[in-house]
Amino acid sequence: MKLATSYFGNRIPRHVARDMAALRGQGFARVIHTFSENDHAFYAETIGELVKISHEEGLEVLLDPWGVGRIFGGEAFSNWITEDPDLCQRTRSGRPLAGACLNHPGLRERLEQWTLAAAATGADGVFWDEPHWVPRGPRNPQGEPCICPHCRQHAEKLFGRPIDLTAVGAEEIEHLQAESVLALLQHLSDHAAALDLPSSVCLLPRGVLGQPPLSWERVAGMGHIDEFGTDPYWQAFGIEDPVERDRFIDEQAGSACAAARAARIPVMLWIQAFRIPADREGDLLAGARRLLRHAPDTVALWGFEACAHMSALRCERPAQLWTALLELLHSGASR
Secondary structure: OEEEEEEOOOOOHHHHHHHHHHHHHOOOOEEEEEOOHHHHHHOHHHHHHHHHHHHHOOOEEEEEOOOHHHOOOOOOOOOHHHHOHHHEEEOOOOOEEEEEOOOOHHHHHHHHHHHHHHHHOOOOEEEEEOOOOOOOEOOEOOOOOOOOHHHHHHHHHHHOOOOOOOOOOHHHHHHHHHHHHHHHHHHHHHHHHHOOOOEEEEEOOOOOOOOOOOOHHHHHOOOOOOEEEEOOOOOOOOOOOHHHHHHHHHHHHHHHHHHHHHOOOOEEEEEEOOOOOHHHHHHHHHHHHHHHOOOOOEEEEEOHHHHOOOOOOOOOOHHHHHHHHHHHHHHHHOO
Protein backbone atom coordinates (compact mmCIF):
# COMPACT_ATOMS: atom_id res chain seq x y z
CA MET A 1 0.00 0.00 0.00
CA LYS A 2 1.38 3.39 -1.03
CA LEU A 3 0.92 6.54 1.06
CA ALA A 4 -0.03 9.86 -0.55
CA THR A 5 -1.03 13.35 0.49
CA SER A 6 -2.24 16.52 -1.16
CA TYR A 7 -0.06 19.62 -0.95
CA PHE A 8 -1.13 23.22 -1.52
CA GLY A 9 -0.66 26.80 -0.39
CA ASN A 10 3.12 27.06 -0.91
CA ARG A 11 4.85 28.10 -4.12
CA ILE A 12 8.32 28.85 -2.75
CA PRO A 13 10.61 26.11 -4.08
CA ARG A 14 13.12 26.03 -1.21
CA HIS A 15 10.32 25.56 1.33
CA VAL A 16 8.63 22.95 -0.85
CA ALA A 17 11.97 21.09 -1.02
CA ARG A 18 12.07 20.86 2.75
CA ASP A 19 8.49 19.56 2.89
CA MET A 20 9.02 16.99 0.13
CA ALA A 21 12.10 15.68 1.93
CA ALA A 22 10.01 15.39 5.11
CA LEU A 23 7.28 13.49 3.26
CA ARG A 24 9.76 11.05 1.81
CA GLY A 25 11.26 10.54 5.24
CA GLN A 26 7.78 9.82 6.61
CA GLY A 27 7.26 7.05 4.07
CA PHE A 28 5.15 8.81 1.45
CA ALA A 29 5.43 7.61 -2.14
CA ARG A 30 3.17 10.14 -3.85
CA VAL A 31 2.18 13.78 -3.61
CA ILE A 32 -0.81 15.45 -5.23
CA HIS A 33 0.10 19.06 -5.98
CA THR A 34 -2.80 21.40 -6.61
CA PHE A 35 -2.72 23.28 -9.92
CA SER A 36 -5.42 25.93 -9.72
CA GLU A 37 -6.42 28.52 -12.31
CA ASN A 38 -4.16 30.98 -10.49
CA ASP A 39 -1.28 28.51 -10.75
CA HIS A 40 -2.02 27.94 -14.43
CA ALA A 41 -1.96 31.69 -15.11
CA PHE A 42 0.94 32.79 -12.90
CA TYR A 43 2.90 29.80 -11.56
CA ALA A 44 3.02 27.28 -14.41
CA GLU A 45 6.82 27.18 -14.61
CA THR A 46 7.07 27.25 -10.82
CA ILE A 47 4.80 24.21 -10.63
CA GLY A 48 7.26 22.53 -12.97
CA GLU A 49 10.01 23.33 -10.44
CA LEU A 50 7.90 21.80 -7.65
CA VAL A 51 7.34 18.67 -9.71
CA LYS A 52 11.11 18.38 -10.30
CA ILE A 53 11.81 18.88 -6.58
CA SER A 54 9.28 16.18 -5.71
CA HIS A 55 10.79 13.80 -8.24
CA GLU A 56 14.25 14.38 -6.81
CA GLU A 57 12.91 13.11 -3.49
CA GLY A 58 11.57 10.00 -5.22
CA LEU A 59 7.92 11.05 -5.04
CA GLU A 60 5.39 10.34 -7.75
CA VAL A 61 3.45 13.51 -8.66
CA LEU A 62 -0.15 14.04 -9.73
CA LEU A 63 -1.59 17.48 -10.50
CA ASP A 64 -5.08 18.41 -9.30
CA PRO A 65 -7.32 21.00 -11.05
CA TRP A 66 -8.08 22.50 -7.64
CA GLY A 67 -11.34 24.44 -7.82
CA VAL A 68 -10.94 24.88 -11.58
CA GLY A 69 -14.19 26.18 -13.05
CA ARG A 70 -15.68 25.51 -9.60
CA ILE A 71 -16.54 22.03 -10.90
CA PHE A 72 -13.61 20.22 -9.27
CA GLY A 73 -13.01 19.94 -5.54
CA GLY A 74 -11.09 22.67 -3.77
CA GLU A 75 -11.23 26.05 -2.10
CA ALA A 76 -9.60 27.99 -4.96
CA PHE A 77 -11.66 30.65 -6.73
CA SER A 78 -12.38 30.51 -10.46
CA ASN A 79 -11.49 33.41 -12.70
CA TRP A 80 -12.73 31.56 -15.76
CA ILE A 81 -16.36 32.06 -14.85
CA THR A 82 -15.86 35.75 -14.11
CA GLU A 83 -13.88 36.39 -17.28
CA ASP A 84 -16.50 34.57 -19.34
CA PRO A 85 -19.90 34.45 -17.56
CA ASP A 86 -21.32 32.50 -20.49
CA LEU A 87 -19.43 29.48 -19.09
CA CYS A 88 -21.68 29.46 -16.03
CA GLN A 89 -24.43 26.99 -15.34
CA ARG A 90 -27.84 28.62 -15.89
CA THR A 91 -31.06 27.95 -14.01
CA ARG A 92 -34.65 28.02 -15.32
CA SER A 93 -34.80 31.74 -14.55
CA GLY A 94 -31.59 32.36 -16.46
CA ARG A 95 -29.69 33.09 -13.24
CA PRO A 96 -26.00 32.13 -13.51
CA LEU A 97 -24.59 29.75 -10.93
CA ALA A 98 -21.04 29.97 -9.59
CA GLY A 99 -19.75 27.02 -11.57
CA ALA A 100 -19.02 26.28 -15.21
CA CYS A 101 -21.42 24.13 -17.23
CA LEU A 102 -19.92 20.71 -17.78
CA ASN A 103 -21.38 20.67 -21.29
CA HIS A 104 -20.01 24.04 -22.40
CA PRO A 105 -17.49 23.64 -25.25
CA GLY A 106 -15.58 26.66 -23.95
CA LEU A 107 -14.96 24.83 -20.68
CA ARG A 108 -13.54 21.85 -22.53
CA GLU A 109 -11.22 24.11 -24.50
CA ARG A 110 -9.93 25.71 -21.30
CA LEU A 111 -9.49 22.33 -19.62
CA GLU A 112 -7.55 21.10 -22.64
CA GLN A 113 -5.18 24.05 -22.20
CA TRP A 114 -4.91 23.29 -18.48
CA THR A 115 -4.02 19.67 -19.32
CA LEU A 116 -1.37 20.79 -21.81
CA ALA A 117 0.17 22.95 -19.09
CA ALA A 118 -0.01 20.05 -16.63
CA ALA A 119 1.82 17.80 -19.08
CA ALA A 120 4.50 20.45 -19.58
CA THR A 121 5.40 20.36 -15.87
CA GLY A 122 6.65 16.78 -16.14
CA ALA A 123 4.06 15.46 -13.69
CA ASP A 124 3.37 11.72 -13.67
CA GLY A 125 -0.39 12.15 -14.09
CA VAL A 126 -3.49 14.24 -13.49
CA PHE A 127 -5.96 13.81 -10.67
CA TRP A 128 -9.54 14.60 -11.71
CA ASP A 129 -10.89 15.41 -8.25
CA GLU A 130 -14.63 15.33 -7.47
CA PRO A 131 -16.11 16.53 -10.79
CA HIS A 132 -19.54 17.90 -9.85
CA TRP A 133 -22.43 20.21 -10.58
CA VAL A 134 -23.03 23.23 -8.32
CA PRO A 135 -24.69 21.64 -5.28
CA ARG A 136 -27.50 22.98 -3.14
CA GLY A 137 -25.98 25.48 -0.73
CA PRO A 138 -24.90 29.11 -0.57
CA ARG A 139 -24.01 29.13 -4.27
CA ASN A 140 -27.30 27.45 -5.23
CA PRO A 141 -29.90 27.82 -2.44
CA GLN A 142 -32.68 25.96 -4.29
CA GLY A 143 -30.46 23.26 -5.73
CA GLU A 144 -31.47 24.25 -9.26
CA PRO A 145 -30.02 22.35 -12.24
CA CYS A 146 -28.37 23.89 -15.26
CA ILE A 147 -30.67 24.02 -18.31
CA CYS A 148 -28.52 26.16 -20.58
CA PRO A 149 -28.49 25.70 -24.38
CA HIS A 150 -25.44 23.40 -24.15
CA CYS A 151 -27.25 21.13 -21.69
CA ARG A 152 -30.28 21.13 -23.98
CA GLN A 153 -28.12 20.11 -26.94
CA HIS A 154 -26.56 17.33 -24.90
CA ALA A 155 -30.00 16.20 -23.72
CA GLU A 156 -31.35 16.07 -27.28
CA LYS A 157 -28.45 13.83 -28.32
CA LEU A 158 -28.94 11.70 -25.21
CA PHE A 159 -32.71 11.28 -25.51
CA GLY A 160 -32.84 11.37 -29.32
CA ARG A 161 -35.53 14.01 -29.59
CA PRO A 162 -36.12 17.76 -29.16
CA ILE A 163 -36.51 18.48 -25.46
CA ASP A 164 -37.62 21.30 -23.18
CA LEU A 165 -35.54 21.03 -20.02
CA THR A 166 -37.96 23.30 -18.14
CA ALA A 167 -40.65 20.65 -18.53
CA VAL A 168 -38.82 17.40 -17.77
CA GLY A 169 -38.79 15.67 -14.41
CA ALA A 170 -36.06 15.17 -11.83
CA GLU A 171 -35.22 11.70 -13.14
CA GLU A 172 -34.42 13.00 -16.63
CA ILE A 173 -32.35 15.85 -15.19
CA GLU A 174 -30.38 13.41 -13.02
CA HIS A 175 -29.73 11.20 -16.03
CA LEU A 176 -28.58 14.17 -18.09
CA GLN A 177 -26.27 15.39 -15.34
CA ALA A 178 -24.77 11.95 -14.76
CA GLU A 179 -24.14 11.40 -18.46
CA SER A 180 -22.59 14.87 -18.70
CA VAL A 181 -20.07 14.06 -15.96
CA LEU A 182 -19.20 10.80 -17.71
CA ALA A 183 -18.80 12.53 -21.08
CA LEU A 184 -16.51 15.19 -19.60
CA LEU A 185 -14.32 12.61 -17.87
CA GLN A 186 -14.07 10.60 -21.08
CA HIS A 187 -13.07 13.70 -23.01
CA LEU A 188 -10.48 14.79 -20.45
CA SER A 189 -8.93 11.37 -19.96
CA ASP A 190 -8.72 10.83 -23.73
CA HIS A 191 -7.04 14.22 -24.15
CA ALA A 192 -4.60 13.50 -21.30
CA ALA A 193 -3.77 10.10 -22.75
CA ALA A 194 -2.90 11.73 -26.07
CA LEU A 195 -0.29 13.70 -24.10
CA ASP A 196 1.01 10.51 -22.42
CA LEU A 197 -0.48 11.69 -19.15
CA PRO A 198 -2.28 9.04 -17.04
CA SER A 199 -5.59 9.95 -15.39
CA SER A 200 -6.59 9.23 -11.81
CA VAL A 201 -10.23 9.93 -10.88
CA CYS A 202 -11.75 10.55 -7.45
CA LEU A 203 -15.55 10.65 -7.35
CA LEU A 204 -17.60 12.10 -4.54
CA PRO A 205 -19.26 9.43 -2.41
CA ARG A 206 -22.64 8.32 -3.67
CA GLY A 207 -25.60 10.22 -2.25
CA VAL A 208 -23.83 13.40 -1.10
CA LEU A 209 -24.27 17.07 -2.09
CA GLY A 210 -27.27 16.33 -4.30
CA GLN A 211 -25.10 14.96 -7.11
CA PRO A 212 -26.57 12.62 -9.72
CA PRO A 213 -25.94 8.90 -9.28
CA LEU A 214 -22.98 7.84 -11.43
CA SER A 215 -22.00 4.39 -12.64
CA TRP A 216 -18.64 3.93 -10.98
CA GLU A 217 -18.12 0.84 -13.11
CA ARG A 218 -18.46 2.91 -16.28
CA VAL A 219 -15.99 5.51 -15.03
CA ALA A 220 -13.40 2.96 -13.91
CA GLY A 221 -13.87 1.05 -17.15
CA MET A 222 -13.22 4.00 -19.46
CA GLY A 223 -10.33 3.29 -21.76
CA HIS A 224 -8.01 5.97 -20.40
CA ILE A 225 -8.78 5.95 -16.68
CA ASP A 226 -5.66 4.59 -14.98
CA GLU A 227 -6.74 4.78 -11.31
CA PHE A 228 -10.08 5.11 -9.57
CA GLY A 229 -11.19 6.06 -6.09
CA THR A 230 -13.38 8.06 -3.76
CA ASP A 231 -13.14 10.11 -0.57
CA PRO A 232 -15.60 8.85 2.07
CA TYR A 233 -15.16 11.81 4.44
CA TRP A 234 -17.85 10.76 6.91
CA GLN A 235 -17.19 13.66 9.28
CA ALA A 236 -17.36 16.23 6.46
CA PHE A 237 -20.72 14.75 5.43
CA GLY A 238 -22.15 14.90 8.95
CA ILE A 239 -22.04 11.21 9.90
CA GLU A 240 -21.49 10.87 13.65
CA ASP A 241 -22.96 7.51 14.65
CA PRO A 242 -20.23 4.83 14.60
CA VAL A 243 -22.53 2.23 13.06
CA GLU A 244 -23.55 4.62 10.28
CA ARG A 245 -19.90 5.61 9.86
CA ASP A 246 -18.80 2.03 9.31
CA ARG A 247 -21.69 1.35 6.95
CA PHE A 248 -20.87 4.48 4.94
CA ILE A 249 -17.17 3.58 4.70
CA ASP A 250 -17.89 0.00 3.70
CA GLU A 251 -20.43 0.98 1.06
CA GLN A 252 -18.30 3.70 -0.52
CA ALA A 253 -14.86 2.13 -0.21
CA GLY A 254 -16.18 -1.30 -1.12
CA SER A 255 -17.91 -0.01 -4.24
CA ALA A 256 -14.83 1.95 -5.34
CA CYS A 257 -12.56 -1.06 -4.86
CA ALA A 258 -14.96 -3.35 -6.72
CA ALA A 259 -15.22 -0.95 -9.66
CA ALA A 260 -11.46 -0.46 -9.89
CA ARG A 261 -10.65 -4.13 -9.59
CA ALA A 262 -13.24 -5.09 -12.19
CA ALA A 263 -11.47 -2.65 -14.53
CA ARG A 264 -8.06 -4.01 -13.43
CA ILE A 265 -6.78 -0.63 -12.34
CA PRO A 266 -5.45 0.54 -8.95
CA VAL A 267 -7.72 2.11 -6.35
CA MET A 268 -6.93 5.18 -4.21
CA LEU A 269 -9.02 5.96 -1.12
CA TRP A 270 -8.86 9.22 0.81
CA ILE A 271 -8.97 9.99 4.53
CA GLN A 272 -10.13 13.37 5.82
CA ALA A 273 -7.32 15.27 7.53
CA PHE A 274 -9.00 18.68 7.60
CA ARG A 275 -11.41 20.34 10.06
CA ILE A 276 -11.12 17.51 12.57
CA PRO A 277 -11.89 18.73 16.11
CA ALA A 278 -9.88 17.27 18.96
CA ASP A 279 -12.86 15.36 20.35
CA ARG A 280 -13.42 13.58 17.00
CA GLU A 281 -9.85 12.36 16.49
CA GLY A 282 -10.70 8.94 17.93
CA ASP A 283 -13.60 8.62 15.52
CA LEU A 284 -11.35 9.55 12.60
CA LEU A 285 -8.75 6.93 13.53
CA ALA A 286 -11.43 4.27 14.01
CA GLY A 287 -12.88 5.05 10.60
CA ALA A 288 -9.43 5.04 9.02
CA ARG A 289 -8.82 1.56 10.42
CA ARG A 290 -12.13 0.48 8.87
CA LEU A 291 -11.13 1.95 5.52
CA LEU A 292 -7.81 0.08 5.56
CA ARG A 293 -9.70 -3.22 5.68
CA HIS A 294 -10.57 -2.61 2.02
CA ALA A 295 -6.86 -2.80 1.14
CA PRO A 296 -6.58 0.14 -1.28
CA ASP A 297 -3.48 0.28 -3.45
CA THR A 298 -2.97 3.87 -2.29
CA VAL A 299 -4.35 5.57 0.80
CA ALA A 300 -4.20 9.36 0.72
CA LEU A 301 -4.61 12.18 3.22
CA TRP A 302 -6.18 15.55 2.51
CA GLY A 303 -4.05 17.31 3.27
CA PHE A 304 -0.42 17.85 4.18
CA GLU A 305 0.24 18.01 7.93
CA ALA A 306 -3.50 17.98 8.65
CA CYS A 307 -3.82 21.36 6.87
CA ALA A 308 -2.07 23.18 9.70
CA HIS A 309 -1.10 26.05 7.39
CA MET A 310 -4.67 26.91 6.25
CA SER A 311 -6.89 28.36 8.94
CA ALA A 312 -10.14 27.49 7.18
CA LEU A 313 -9.18 23.80 6.93
CA ARG A 314 -6.74 23.11 9.76
CA CYS A 315 -7.53 20.43 12.29
CA GLU A 316 -7.77 21.50 15.91
CA ARG A 317 -4.58 19.61 16.82
CA PRO A 318 -2.87 19.16 13.45
CA ALA A 319 0.57 18.04 14.66
CA GLN A 320 -0.83 15.40 17.00
CA LEU A 321 -3.36 14.14 14.48
CA TRP A 322 -0.79 13.95 11.67
CA THR A 323 1.50 11.86 13.86
CA ALA A 324 -1.36 9.56 14.89
CA LEU A 325 -2.46 9.07 11.28
CA LEU A 326 1.06 8.23 10.14
CA GLU A 327 1.45 5.69 12.95
CA LEU A 328 -1.86 4.09 11.99
CA LEU A 329 -1.12 4.03 8.27
CA HIS A 330 2.35 2.61 8.69
CA SER A 331 1.00 -0.14 10.92
CA GLY A 332 -1.68 -0.86 8.30
CA ALA A 333 0.84 -0.84 5.46
CA SER A 334 3.04 -3.35 7.26
CA ARG A 335 0.30 -5.99 7.56
